[in-house]
Amino acid sequence: MPFNIFEKADSKLLAWIRDVSVVREITTSCRLIEEGSTPDGLFVVESGAITVCTKQADGGSLALASLKAGNLVGEMSWLEERPAVASIDAGPGSRLLQIPREALESINQSEAFICHLLYRLIAEKLALQVQGQNAWVHRFAATDQEPLRKVLVLFAELEEKDVAWIARSGKFKRLVAGDVLLQEGDNVPGLYLLLAGEARISITENGSWQSVGSSRRGELLGELTMLNPQAAGAAANVDTLTGIELLMLDKEELSMTLNADPRLAKRFYKGIARMLSQRSRDQLLSRGFAEASRIAEELIDNEQLGLDQLSAISSAGLRFDWLCRQFQDKEG
Known part of the structure; x- marks a missing residue:
């Protein structure tokens, strides 16, 4: 599209x-x-x-x-x-x-107002980009290389009060190994935040599921559909081979909350845009593409990361860990 x-x-x-x-x-x-x-x-x-x-x-x-x-x-x-x-x-x-x-x-x-419009627009663009990559990336063999600098990008942007709202509004759900969360074309009632485990993302081609990637703790599921109102249901299949725990945020409630608070919307859409960018990048790197980019990153030592970046990474981990603790031992 x-x-x-x-x-x-x-x-x-x-x-x-x-x-x-x-x-x-x-x-x-x-x-x-x-x-x-x-x-x-x-x-x-x-x-x-x-x-x-x-x-x-x-x-x-x-x-x-x-x-x-x-x-x-x-x-x-x-x-x-x-x-x-x-x-x-x-x-x-x-x-x-x-x-x-x-x-x-x-x-x-x-x-904040113009900025949240820009980040949302970029997130919409990247959602379509990832969806387009999903259609062909599975045709190339994946490498064993772990993507570089994998961080909780969404939580690096959110503030403590944002995470507290997610804890209050999210509905906890647990899936066991082999369960299916979404199939292509399914209605997607909300946005899913992965608290634990790994979800497999695949598309259907010639009647079989072809893996195009995975999502891990701290990442979102269902955001492609949320960012594309014209989408006819889920853009991909989502299941788990190991079991997952997640929170579901109702789309209508989320939309009303974001529309009422441009500063929150700025943080939220920036986090989603960065997450989608990371996903698009990881898809290319895992299939042996973006080689010049990979080499350039290998030359960047972690010590060259700025203090602001290191602080954001640390704060993201603390916020996410706090959220996970709110749902420890909860039935799903």
């Missing part, structure tokens, strides 16, 4: 984008983003031939997409503060809007 910012974005957000953006008119072919580098902001395509490709572990290259008007790139690197997973090439005659990193950081600190 195509994603077009000019059709999806709120008018106030579009006005902000046009106000802060630098217009890039491409006269000769150029590389806007180099895989493994850190791009200087986001790019919105207005017109032209824009291609996305990623490097493979065997030295080859895979074309991921040809972009159209309204497409957005560069958001994954910005959200996660990690190297780009793909290169972006622009052909002659292309025109793009570049949102500078300085403008993104400025709005992140001062404009």
